[in-house]
Amino acid sequence: MQDHLIDRETLDFLLFDVMEVEKLFARPRFADYSQETIGAVLDTGYAIARDHFAPHNRKADENEPEFIDGEVKLIPEVAEALKHFIEAGFMSATADYDQGGMQLPFTANMAATAVFASANVATRAYPSLAASAANVIAKFGTDAQKAKFLGPMREGRFFGTMVLTEPQAGSSLADLKTSAKPADDGTYRITGNKIFISAGDHNLTENIVHLVLARLEGAPAGIRGISLFIVPKFLVNEDGSLGERNDVALAGLIHKMGYRGTTSTMLNFGENDGAIGYLIGEPHNGLAYMFHMMNEARIGVGTGAVALGYTGYRAARAYAQDRQQGRPLGNKDPASPQSPIIDHPDVRRMLLAQKAYVEGGLALCLFAASLIDECATAENEEARAEAHRLLELLTPITKSWPSQWCLEANSLAIQVHGGYGYTREYPVEQAYRDNRLNPIHEGTHGIQSLDLLGRKVGMDDGRAFDQLRLLIEETLEAAKASESLAGEAHALESTLARLKEVTAHLNQAMKDGEKERVLANASVYLEAFGHTVVAWIWIKTALVAATKLEKASTDEERAFLNGKLRACRYFLRWELPKTGMHFDRLTEMDDTWLSAENDWL
Secondary structure, X not given: OOOOOOOHHHHHHHHHHHOOHHHHHHOHHHOOOOXXXXXXXXXXXXXXXXXXXXXXXXXXXXXXXXXXXXXEEOOHHHHHHHHHHHHOOHHHOOOOHHHOOOOOOHHHHHHHHHHHHHHHHHHHHHHHHHHHHHHHHHHHOOHHHHHHHHHHHHHOOEEEEEEOOOOOOOOOHHHOOOEEEEOOOOOEEEEEEEEEEEOOOOOOOOEEEEEEEEEEOOOOOHHHHEEEEEEEOEEEOOOOOEEEEOOEEEEEEOOOOOOOOOOEEEEEEOOOOOEEEEEEOOOOOHHHHHHHHHHHHHHHHHHHHHHHHHHHHHHHHHHHHHOEOOOOOOOOOOOOOOOEHHHOHHHHHHHHXXXXXXXXXHHHHHHHHHHHHHHHHOOOXXXXXXXXXXXXXXXXXXXXXXXXXXXXHHHHHHHHHHHHHHOOOOOHHHXXXXXXXXXXXXXXXXXXXXXXXHHHOOHHHXXXXXXXXXXXXXXXXXXXXXXXXXHHHHHHHHHHHHHHHHHHHHHHHHHOOOHHHHHOOHHHHHHHHHHHHHHHHHHHHHHXXXXXXXXXXXXXXXXXXXXXXXXXXHHHHHHHHHHHHHHHHHHHOOOOOOOOOHHHO
């Protein structure tokens, strides 16, 4: 089977040369690591991904989980792959040593996550959700809750979920109706119906720990009245053994167009006496706790979108190199040999666009992951606060930009394959189907854009936006001194000035009472902002590539680095200018769709 995993040379280049992850090794938490040990972790990840995740990617797609006699049945290869994943330590990779973890930098862990996702995104979803749920309990749970649930989750004996969505509420969390009633023993009885719960039931582990949003009796209306509860599938006794089945019922499986190997479930809590739950933290503060998990998950969604776009790109490139069809335009001799389609300019255009989207998206996700390391381990409180502000600003972009543009890479990969791209004999149609879910996972583009424009760019009087702007300007000063990148630097400089101007204009308009009109175009703002950020990421990458190219000693190394420079050129010349029209309409606060009446649509 051909290997379409994320290119290792590119991953190492981004991780060590562009993100300079080795700077973290000077910090006490990561003192045991070096470039060699991180490389060994990735070696292990690639081996498991190649040998145990990738081989059943198609089989899991063709043999979806089944609901039989009240239980979920999965193909056995999923459990086998996760056994190797857990045994290698990836389940608790970023956790503290005293929790059985490896204290791996989050940036390196996200790189490994991308590798697993490029092999089999559906199987990767189970441990990713579990690890994020464990992190919430580790941060906000009581000592008793940690003693009962955290150890088995870090060991991979229990998996976890995030349980938010309800049939009548969808993404509108303010309308959640699931209730929590206090019991005499300090626990709560949870009653309600949840839908679209990924990994909500399976036979992969001894237990499933659900993190459930619910309302206490008498809680305030809206999101201010939501609390967070641990609700295990099986109750856990004081000695750690499993007790009886909790009052959590699998109502059915949902069959999606992609991610078919990941169970998507409808769960009923409290069909009998009420599911036993344990309150996490303070009442009515559940959404803030859940956002700790959701923000990790959103970066994970962006990374998954990159990985699927990347595997489609690699498949398309390999196909274009092998597929013989047509001849150069100047060759009219039908008896001459056909050319590989990679020789045709339009195929080269599509491959370069894919490369710019997926490698730019990967660098964006790794940068966001590096901010999580900064939040946790930066040398002083001010630096940690700056990292947190920047992470808050970039999280909606990191989730949504790859979900949109790496899906476009998948579309282009199908086009490169021609008619074969639509068939199941080639991997690109599944990659597209799997990736089509990511624009919806963990909040739609619309939700992310409202978060970005409605909250993030204006928070703390725009301090996070100013931080980002200064970082971009610092990169631009270096790029303007480079003969090969000066043109791209000036292009981004103009776009950044426009973004600053438009952002100030929209913030003022919202203060002046035009909030609805401004936010009606929020998704357009996110797209333009995202393109600006990825253009910056590409120039950062190209600066490193240009420096290394001067010392390159082999044709292979020169080709690799020239590929980065050409992808940067493509993005800055062909993608970044698209923001101009967006900025024009945003400045006008165009009301084309806002003012359209329902019966016109």
